[in-house]
Amino acid sequence: xxxxxxxxxxxxxxxxxxxxxxxxxxxxxxxxxxxxxxxxxxxxxxxxxxxxxxxxxxxxxxxxxxxxxxxxxxxxxxxxxxxxxxxxxxxxxxxxxxxxxxxxxxxxxxxxxxxxxxxxxxxxxxxxxxxxxxxxxxxxxxxxxxxxxxxxxxxxxxxxxxxxxxxxxxxxxxxxxxxxxxxxxxxxxxxxxxxxxxxxxxxxxxxxxxxxxxxxxxxxxxxxxxxxxxxxxxxxxxxxxxxxxxxxxxxxxxxxxxxxxxxxxxxxxxxxxxxxxxxxxxxxxxxxxxxxxxxxxxxxxxxxxxxxxxxxxxxxxxxxxxxxxxxxxxxxxxxxxxxxxxxxxxxxxxxxxxxxxxxxxxxxxxxxxxxxxxxxxxxxxxxxxxxxxxxxxxxxxxxxxxxxxxxxxxxxxxxxxxxxxxxxxxxxxxxxxxxxxxxxxxxxxxxxxxxxxxxxxxxxxxxxxxxxxxxxxxxxxxxxxxxxxxxxxxxxxxxxxxxxxxxxxxxxxxxxxxxxxxxxxxxxxxxxxxxxxxxxxxxxxxxxxxxxxxxxxxxxxxxxxxxx
Numbered sequence: 001x002x003x004x005x006x007x008x009x010x011x012x013x014x015x016x017x018x019x020x021x022x023x024x025x026x027x028x029x030x031x032x033x034x035x036x037x038x039x040x041x042x043x044x045x046x047x048x049x050x051x052x053x054x055x056x057x058x059x060x061x062x063x064x065x066x067x068x069x070x071x072x073x074x075x076x077x078x079x080x081x082x083x084x085x086x087x088x089x090x091x092x093x094x095x096x097x098x099x100x101x102x103x104x105x106x107x108x109x110x111x112x113x114x115x116x117x118x119x120x121x122x123x124x125x126x127x128x129x130x131x132x133x134x135x136x137x138x139x140x141x142x143x144x145x146x147x148x149x150x151x152x153x154x155x156x157x158x159x160x161x162x163x164x165x166x167x168x169x170x171x172x173x174x175x176x177x178x179x180x181x182x183x184x185x186x187x188x189x190x191x192x193x194x195x196x197x198x199x200x201x202x203x204x205x206x207x208x209x210x211x212x213x214x215x216x217x218x219x220x221x222x223x224x225x226x227x228x229x230x231x232x233x234x235x236x237x238x239x240x241x242x243x244x245x246x247x248x249x250x251x252x253x254x255x256x257x258x259x260x261x262x263x264x265x266x267x268x269x270x271x272x273x274x275x276x277x278x279x280x281x282x283x284x285x286x287x288x289x290x291x292x293x294x295x296x297x298x299x300x301x302x303x304x305x306x307x308x309x310x311x312x313x314x315x316x317x318x319x320x321x322x323x324x325x326x327x328x329x330x331x332x333x334x335x336x337x338x339x340x341x342x343x344x345x346x347x348x349x350x351x352x353x354x355x356x357x358x359x360x361x362x363x364x365x366x367x368x369x370x371x372x373x374x375x376x377x378x379x380x381x382x383x384x385x386x387x388x389x390x391x392x393x394x395x396x397x398x399x400x401x402x403x404x405x406x407x408x409x410x411x412x413x414x415x416x417x418x419x420x421x422x423x424x425x426x427x428x429x430x431x432x433x434x435x436x437x438x439x440x441x442x443x444x445x446x447x448x449x450x451x452x453x454x455x456x457x458x459x460x461x462x463x464x465x466x467x468x469x470x471x472x473x474x475x476x477x478x479x480x481x482x483x484x485x486x487x488x489x490x491x492x493x494x495x496x497x498x499x500x501x502x503x504x505x506x507x508x509x510x511x512x513x514x515x516x517x518x519x520x521x522x523x524x525x526x527x528x529x530x531x532x533x534x535x536x537x538x539x540x541x542x543x544x545x546x547x548x549x550x551x552x553x554x555x556x557x558x559x560x561x562x563x564x
Contacts, residue, residue, distance in 0.1 A: 059252070059545055059560035064260045066281040067554075068272050072232055072265045075215030078200045079151045082160030084464055087197045088285070088553055089263055092237050093134075094200025094220035097125060097144065098191060099247035100466065100549075106191050109247040110139065110201060110221065120186030120503070127177040131245050133203035134225040141179040145171045146204040148181070161198045163473055186503045188510065189467040196466060197553065221245075223256045223557050235263040250547060250557040257545070257560040267415075276301065276538050282561065283539035283546070289352040289419075295538045302541055305352065305534040308552040309364045310465035311474065312356035313418070315458050315528040316486035326408070326457050330385045332525035335408070336375055338382035338434045344426050345531050348419045352536070356529035359471060359521045366468040366501075366514030371522060382434045391435065399435035407437045411456035413446040420460060423530060454484070461486060462533055464551050468514045469502045475521060487526045494520045 073086035078094055081087075097111040111125040131139035151158040151165050167184040174180055183190065193199060206219035218226045223246065224237035238260045246253040264281055266272040269288050275281045277298065287295060287303065296303045317326045317335075325331040345355045354362070357371045391399035391406050399406040408431065412424050421442055428438035441456075443449050450459050463470055476498045477490045497517050504510040521527060535552030545558035 059257045059558065060563040061257045061560070062259050062563065063561040064262055065258050065283065065543065065556070065559060065561060066262045066264055068264045068266045068275055068281045068284040070269075070272065070286040071267055073235070076218040076226065076229070076235070077215035078198045078202065078220075079147075079156050079158040079161045080215055082198065084552070087464075087551075089235060089237075090197040090200055091222065091553055092224040092261060092556055093218050093222045093226055094197060094202065095131075095222050095245070095247075096196065096200055097194045099249050100192055100195045101248055106195065107248045109195075110144075110245070114191075116191075120505070121183045122180055123183075123191070124174070124178065124180045127179065128245055129177050131221050132242065133206070133219055133221050134240055135203050135206050135219045137203045137205040137219075139201065139221055140176045141173040142176075143201055143204050144179050145173055146207070147201045148199075150202070150207065151199075164193045164196055164198055187469070188501075188503060188505055189469040192466050196551075224261060227260070232265055234265060237261050237263075246557050249549065250555055252545075252557045256557055258556065261556060273538075276540065279540060282543050283537055285535065285537055286418075287536040287538050289349040291538075292352045292536065293350070300541060301538050302543075303536070303538045305536045306548050306552050307354060307361065307363055307532050307534050308464045309361055310470055310551070311359060311461075311463040312361045312532045313420070313460055313462040313530045314356065314359065315460045315530060316474075317526060318454060318457050318459070318486075319488045319490075319526070320454070323409075323457050325389060325391075325406070328389065329525060330389050334382040334385040334389075334434065335431065335436070336382075336525050336528065337378045337385070338431055338436070339427055339528060340377040340430060341528065341530060342377075344423055347426075348422055349531065353534060354532040356532050358518045358529060359475070359527060360468055360514070360518060361532050364465075364468055366511050366518075368515045368518050371518060374522070379434060386434060386436075393435045397432070397435055398437045405437055406435060407439055407457075409439050409441065409455070409457040411441045411443060411446070411449055411459045414442050414444045418531075418533070423460070450486075454488075458528075459486060460530065464533075466551060468517075469498075471514075471517060471521075472498050472502065475517075475526070489521075489524065489526050491520065491524065494524075 069085050069088070071085045073081060073089055074083055075081040075086060076089060076093065078090050095110050097109060098106050099109045101107055110131060111127055114123055114125045116123055127141060127144065128139070133139060137143070148165060148168055148171060150156050151161045152168070167187055168181060169184045170182045172180040172182070200220055202214070203219035206217065207214045210217045216229055223240055223243045225240050227236040227238050229235045239256045239258060241255050243255045244253065266275060272284045273287070273291050273295070276284045292303060295301050317332050319327045321327055341355060345353055357374065358367060360367045362369070386399060391401045394400045410424050410427065412420050416422065424440045428440055431438050441449070449455050474485050475487060475489055475494060476485065477495050478484055494517065497513055497520065501510060501513040501517060504513055535548065539546070542562040543559065544562070545560050547555040547558055549555065
């Protein structure tokens with residue numbers, strides 16, 4: 001076994017495991033990343049929940065946790081959904097080969113040990129022999145091979161999972177409990193990616209039987225078994241009594257304390273807030289900024305906020321020639337100087353969201369804090385740059401050139417997730433001051449408008465991810481037959497850096513590479529980083545032991561409800 005090499009090749013970022021706490025805003029300031037009172041910065045690692053006043057008290061068994069989701073999953077097939085809300089449910093049902101801990105190491109889960117070939121292009125895993133799926137199917141090398149090959153199968157339509165699994169190419173079953181995974185190229189991110197829920201191992205028996213309906217009838221090896229899914233109402237899971245193989249991410253290695261979890265689907269913010277205030281549900285997710293302060297002052301509730309790792313919410317310029325002048329550096333720089341992101345984040349999120357400065361979130365490996373406060377609003381500079389490009393203001397205040405108005409087509413989706421439509425409206429007003437006519441399009445069909453027709457000048461996106469290699473899919477020049485990046489950025493020097501970052505195993509050298517990547521993207525004015533997405537939960541105080549990783553996904557193994 002070569003766990004040491006496995007650690008070196010792992011994703012080198014802090015995965016903070018956090019307990020649900022009810023710290024108030026007067027608590028001491030810590031380093032970014034902990035589960036703490038909303039609006040506070042926190043420390044990496046685990047802390048006791050406010051409900052756990054007696055840390056040595058044994059968690060109570062039994063009871064149903066009602067947990068309100070803000071939106072409905074589109075599928076419970078880990079290969080087929082990339083929605084964050086789906087992933088929050090995945091982890092109750094599915095386990096992964098490995099787990100990533102707060103000290104950056106990769107630890108066993110369904111795999112007990114692994115070795116990596118000298119060229120970094122093959123991983124051989126020894127698997128646990130005591131695991132079975134919730135339908136009784138044995139967990140073995142065949143199940144791992146089936147799960148990963150299924151992701152590669154175009155018929156599965158596993159866009160997000162396949163991106164995580166890259167550069168996986170094939171696998172070889174050595175024996176029932178040994179499997180060799182073959183990669184097309186070395187990848188430092190690969191082992192860490194295997195810890196993510198979208199690469200959870202599925203029951204081959206159930207997946208084959210259910211076919212396209214597996215997402216409605218999911219079966220994994222996780223601590224809870226699927227019970228039912230009533231569309232737009234709720235998803236229910238129950239304790240898996242045979243579970244005995246939890247990773248070091250959690251304290252409880254056996255069956256969960258809770259009998260059941262009922263994930264209520266409550267998209268209306270006011271209804272969701274009222275449901276936890278009244279005790280109708282035990283916990284709610286994605287608490288709106290305007291409600292954080294009032295809920296923190298409610299002595300019946302506890303509130304936390306965890307900043308997610310990966311890519312912050314970012315506006316991307318479409319740099320294709322068809323979207324001129326936004327393919328010109330000075331035009332994009334003018335927008336950089338004209339938009340006051342600080343005022344947007346403060347006015348809309350009331351101090352509950354952190355402003356973004358980089359293509360990476362602060363708690364992602366390689367993040368460069370020197371970018372903070374680097375670009376500040378400067379209307380004079382914005383006007384100067386547009387003047388230099390030959391755009392002059394007309395009688396209506398909008399700039400013109402060669403008989404054409406200076407317009408910027410800003411596309412956003414519906415519903416108004418995290419007040420993103422409001423961001424568009426504010427930017428529309430801010431850019432009008434320098435003579436840019438922002439035409440906002442709010443659409444329910446982002447897939448067609450953005451990803452099929454590429455009909456936008458500016459569009460926002462974010463991604464929860466465990467490694468800076470996620471930048472590749474957003475900024476690397478893609479092959480002609482691949483889906484282009486949102487920015488359509490074509491920079492050979494940046495491509496080379498991204499390729500180096502994906503395979504560099506030395507942490508210090510890898511960090512240097514990603515610092516250069518971030519500066520190259522900002523210097524190109526390819527984006528406007530807006531905010532770091534926090535996952536915010538409010539819960540009644542009888543709930544304790546709920547944990548989160550730094551991706552913002554809850555872990556329910558240790559969760560329990562105080563029994564009256």
